Amino acid sequence: MGTLPTGSVEKAASSREEILRKLRERIVRFAASKIQRDAAEDLAQEVLIVLHEKYRHLERLEDLFPLSLEIVRFKLMAHRRKAQRHGEYTQIPVDGIQVTDDGPDPLMAAEQSEMRERLIAAIAQLGDRCKKMMALKLEGKSFAEIRVILGAASINTVYTWDLRCRKHLLELIGGSWESGR
Amino acid sequence: MKNEEARKLLGGYATDTLTASEQRALFEAALEDQELFNALQDEQALKQLLADPGSREAIQRELKQSAETRRSPWWSSAWVWGGVAGAAAAAVLIVAMIHQNRPAARSAPVEVASAPKPPDLVREAAPEAKQLEKPPARALNGRSRGPEKLKPLTTGSLAPRAADQIAPSTAPAPPSAISDQPSTQAELREPLGAAPAAGFVAATPTPLQYSLERRGADGQYSALAANAGLIAGDAIRIVALPSVSGSLTLEQLDASGGWNRIGQETAVVANMRYPIPDSPIEVRGNAEKFRLVLVPASPPRAKAFARRAESNAAASVTNVVSPFTVDITIEPGRVR
Numbered sequence: 001m002g003t004l005p006t007g008s009v010e011k012a013a014s015s016r017e018e019i020l021r022k023l024r025e026r027i028v029r030f031a032a033s034k035i036q037r038d039a040a041e042d043l044a045q046e047v048l049i050v051l052h053e054k055y056r057h058l059e060r061l062e063d064l065f066p067l068s069l070e071i072v073r074f075k076l077m078a079h080r081r082k083a084q085r086h087g088e089y090t091q092i093p094v095d096g097i098q099v100t101d102d103g104p105d106p107l108m109a110a111e112q113s114e115m116r117e118r119l120i121a122a123i124a125q126l127g128d129r130c131k132k133m134m135a136l137k138l139e140g141k142s143f144a145e146i147r148v149i150l151g152a153a154s155i156n157t158v159y160t161w162d163l164r165c166r167k168h169l170l171e172l173i174g175g176s177w178e179s180g181r
Numbered sequence: 182m183k184n185e186e187a188r189k190l191l192g193g194y195a196t197d198t199l200t201a202s203e204q205r206a207l208f209e210a211a212l213e214d215q216e217l218f219n220a221l222q223d224e225q226a227l228k229q230l231l232a233d234p235g236s237r238e239a240i241q242r243e244l245k246q247s248a249e250t251r252r253s254p255w256w257s258s259a260w261v262w263g264g265v266a267g268a269a270a271a272a273v274l275i276v277a278m279i280h281q282n283r284p285a286a287r288s289a290p291v292e293v294a295s296a297p298k299p300p301d302l303v304r305e306a307a308p309e310a311k312q313l314e315k316p317p318a319r320a321l322n323g324r325s326r327g328p329e330k331l332k333p334l335t336t337g338s339l340a341p342r343a344a345d346q347i348a349p350s351t352a353p354a355p356p357s358a359i360s361d362q363p364s365t366q367a368e369l370r371e372p373l374g375a376a377p378a379a380g381f382v383a384a385t386p387t388p389l390q391y392s393l394e395r396r397g398a399d400g401q402y403s404a405l406a407a408n409a410g411l412i413a414g415d416a417i418r419i420v421a422l423p424s425v426s427g428s429l430t431l432e433q434l435d436a437s438g439g440w441n442r443i444g445q446e447t448a449v450v451a452n453m454r455y456p457i458p459d460s461p462i463e464v465r466g467n468a469e470k471f472r473l474v475l476v477p478a479s480p481p482r483a484k485a486f487a488r489r490a491e492s493n494a495a496a497s498v499t500n501v502v503s504p505f506t507v508d509i510t511i512e513p514g515r516v517r
């Protein structure tokens with residue numbers, strides 16, 4: 001990456017700050033719909049700290065946005081686990097606590113496996129066009145390419161088809177990709 | 182791009198279908214629209230699932246299978262129709278053959294009954310013949326055609342010799358000799374790992390197999406040969422082969438009907454051989470009953486679920502783990 005002129009650096013920094021500010025606002029509101037407000041504030045703060053400390057070099061929205069979504073998801077999962085571990089109703093003796101191993105988290109693996117099964121079952125109930133679209137998307141085709149393959153008049157038609165398919169799939173799976181969320 | 186339009190791109194986020202410009206439009210819209218942001222955040226779970234190559238492949242496989250099924254509906258396949266036609270033809274053939282053969286089989290008494298016999302013998306044989314030669318209704322409707330022809334067969338001229346000939350086919354087969362010869366032991370000497378080995382409940386898969394070993398004069402144990410019978414005084418031991426890990430015990434039935442444990446409980450690892458008990462079992466003159474009990478260790482996944490579940494779920498996990506038992510009767514000449 002070449003050296004940016006002073007003005008550009010300032011502009012980029014302010015742009016990054018602006019993106020992070022908006023992200024924080026969205027994250028707090030999203031998290032507050034899932035957990036308590038003060039915990040949501042803390043969670044958003046933790047996400048920003050991670051973005052600031054580990055991903056200081058990222059400035060573009062296309063990089064920061066998906067990254068923040070991923071961090072929020074992990075933080076929320078950790079929060080739920082922590083709450084369950086510390087909760088009065090789930091207190092267990094020290095002897096019962098298992099030592100963490102380096103392998104894949106069995107809980108996450110089990111959840112992912114469960115979600116995969118539900119998704120496969122739901123996909124089987126989709127209509128032909130939706131199945132075809134899903135297959136093409138998983139093959140890595142863009143919406144423009146899908147438009148050509150499916151013979152749609154415009155790309156907006158493809159967007160609309162995809163939106164409907166997603167909505168139908170979400171309904172079939174129970175309203176949320178993750179069970180019990 | 183307006184927020185409403187950007188919302189339509191939501192479905193492309195998890196599958197990485199969006200181009201750079203579509204992605205940017207979606208993210209910019211989501212920064213301004215909390216609902217869209219929430220939807221994208223929820224979509225993250227799906228994105229993470231699809232990022233896993235195994236999951237992605239499984240879903241693609243499902244879609245591919247579905248597409249193949251769709252491409253060739255079952256009624257349009259020539260082989261399906263060929264198969265159906267073949268099956269129908271075979272069914273017709275079988276029915277025709279059954280109809281043809283059944284009356285022929287029943288016609289044997291007709292020939293016997295037609296032999297001329299002295300009237301006194303016929304009278305003596307008549308009640309027996311009635312009992313033995315009562316044909317089922319279906320046979321009556323077959324070749325014999327009507328009661329007027331059957332009447333002389335069953336009540337008219339059936340000789341005692343005819344009854345003898347009929348008897349083997351109608352009377353129940355004599356009970357086969359139940360052997361307690363060493364031949365029954367051949368079942369026992371299935372190699373370890375073969376399923377099911379002798380001593381197991383038939384047709385019930387079990388995670389516990391065993392074989393027997395006899396101690397020789399030199400103190401070494403060797404597998405009991407297929408044709409070798411046990412005699413009183415033999416010293417034997419059981420070699421258990423569990424296919425799941427857990428704890429293994431050997432119990433013996435005492436005179437009062439209670440099971441007593443022999444030796445210590447042994448922690449076992451799946452697919453390893455475990456000779457049990459430490460000191461050999463001496464074959465006595467009478468039958469002795471032993472029982473192998475395998476308590477499987479709780480499955481790791483069940484533990485993982487138990488960790489996140491409520492206390493009642495923990496109870497259900499313990500229900501998953503139930504012991505497996507195999508009863509063995511050892512007596513001179515045989516093992517059951």
